[in-house]
Amino acid sequence: MNATEEASSAHFTVDKQNISLWTPETLPKQGPNLVLRQPLTVRVVLICLSLTLATSVVLQVILYPWLMGTLSDVKTDAQVLKSRVDNISTLGSKVLKNSKGMEAAGSQIQMLHVSLDQVNSHISTLRNSVDKANAQIQNLTRSWKEVDSLNSQIPELKRDFDKANTLHAKVQGLQSSLENISKLLKEQNDVLQMVSQGWxxxxxxxxxxxxxxxxxxxxxxxxxxxxxxxxxxxxxxxxxxxxxxxxxxxxxxxxxxxxxxxxxxxxxxxxxxxxxxxxxxxxxxxxxxxxxxxxxxxxxxxxxxxxxxxxxxxxxxxxxxxxxxxxxxxxxxx
Structure with missing residues (x-):
């Protein structure tokens, strides 16, 4: 059997949304209405298939360049992404190095914080020392004023001291004279006592x-x-x-x-x-x-x-x- 004979002996059955194809041997029993509607259904199906194929061809003609362009763009984007990924890997290694540097910098910062704390402690100590020094300076200033006052009194004190020295010399002279007199009196008393005893x-x-x-x-x-x-x-x-x-x-x-x-x-x-x-x-x-x-x-x-x-x-x-x-x-x- 050739194709023409196969095509003439094929039968289609359209039942609502289902389409069936049977050979003459398997052709089901049909009523009078179904036999009348077969040519129209075949036409519809052929039309639908034709439209579908035409639509597919049109879509391929229209969409293929777009798809190819899209694929090219995707490849370009993929290369860009790959270069970016490479850059990101490079940046990752740099970031890793930088993270280590950051850790070292963090430890140095901690050391700096400790040093700053020590410096602050020293500064506080220095402030206390400065406060004490200021207090001492104030005391020295008051003392210096007192010294100035005493310096102004020095000439008068010197005159008084000279007078006191003169008086002291006179007192020493008098004391020496008194000692000599006392010695003479003692000698005289001794002499008198001894003379009274025959010496x-x-x-x-x-x-x-x-x-x-x-x-x-x-x-x-x-x-x-x-x-x-x-x-x-x-x-x-x-x-x-x-x-x-x-x-x-x-x-x-x-x-x-x-x-x-x-x-x-x-x-x-x-x-x-x-x-x-x-x-x-x-x-x-x-x-x-x-x-x-x-x-x-x-x-x-x-x-x-x-x-x-x-x-x-x-x-x-x-x-x-x-x-x-x-x-x-x-x-x-x-």
């Missing part, structure tokens, strides 16, 4: 001229019991005072020697001046008569009045007490 005063020394004869050693013991010694002679004036007061009566003095060949010495420890003493010996003395004259005395009323004699001879004697060694225990009963 004589000559050039800072007290002398006691005994009334009872004694041997030289007994006389020395007597003087020692009165805090004194037999008299030593250290000057011509003292020698003159002694021989004049002795009035020509022999008196033991503190002159002695050890053995016949010994040197003369003073019993109170005063150094013996042999050169000076030559002026005080009686001519021809000391002669150590009988090899037993080991003690010295004032024998006559003359500058040359010394004589050596036996220490066992009983003579009057002279005790000597320096005023600086004065002691109220050195009393002598007349």
């Amino acid at each position: 004589k005063y000559f050039r800072e020394n007290f002398y006691y001229f005994s009334h009872t004869p004694k041997t030289w050693y007994s006389a020395q013991q007597f003087c020692v019991s009165r805090n004194s010694n037999l008299a030593s002679v250290t000057s011509e004036a003292e020698q003159e005072f002694l021989y004049k007061t002795a009035d020509g009566r022999p008196h033991w003095i503190g002159l002695t020697k050890t053995g016949s060949e010994g040197n003369w010495s003073w019993v109170d420890g005063t150094p013996f001046n042999s050169v000076q003493s030559k002026r005080f010996w009686i001519p021809g003395e000391p002669n150590n008569l009988g090899n037993n004259e080991h003690c010295g005395n004032i024998k006559v009323s003359s500058l040359k009045s010394w004589n050596d004699d036996s220490c066992d001879s009983k003579l009057l004697f002279i005790c000597k007490l320096p005023h600086q060694s004065y002691d109220t225990t050195a009393h002598i009963n007349p």
Whole structure:
């Protein structure tokens, strides 16, 4: 069977919205109305198919360039997007680097905040110090004003000070005079007290001229019991005072020697001046008569009045007490 025969033997059935195609063998049983409407239905279907194909062709002719342009634009946009994506990737790496930099910057900022806090603390401390310094400056200013006031008073104070120095010098002079007077009064009191007890005063020394004869050693013991010694002679004036007061009566003095060949010495420890003493010996003395004259005395009323004699001879004697060694225990009963 060719195509023409197949086309003539084909049958269509249109039932509302359903279209069916049967072969002659399968053709359903049709009523009288359905057979009449088949040519019209076929035409409609063909028309619809023709319109559909025509519409599809028209749409393809019209839409194809647009679709191709659209596809080209999409490709272009895709390339642009790809380049942008690449740029975004590059920017992402930069952003990552920048984020790390930002983290480092954040840590530095935190360190800066800490430093700023420390700086603020230092600034606060400095402000406190400045406030204290200002307070001290104010105090110093007030003190300086007081100093200026005192400086203005300095000339007057200096005059007063000079007056005070003058008065002080006068007071010291008066005090020295009073001390000297007190010393003189004490000396006079000592002299009066000693004189009242039989002592004589000559050039800072007290002398006691005994009334009872004694041997030289007994006389020395007597003087020692009165805090004194037999008299030593250290000057011509003292020698003159002694021989004049002795009035020509022999008196033991503190002159002695050890053995016949010994040197003369003073019993109170005063150094013996042999050169000076030559002026005080009686001519021809000391002669150590009988090899037993080991003690010295004032024998006559003359500058040359010394004589050596036996220490066992009983003579009057002279005790000597320096005023600086004065002691109220050195009393002598007349």
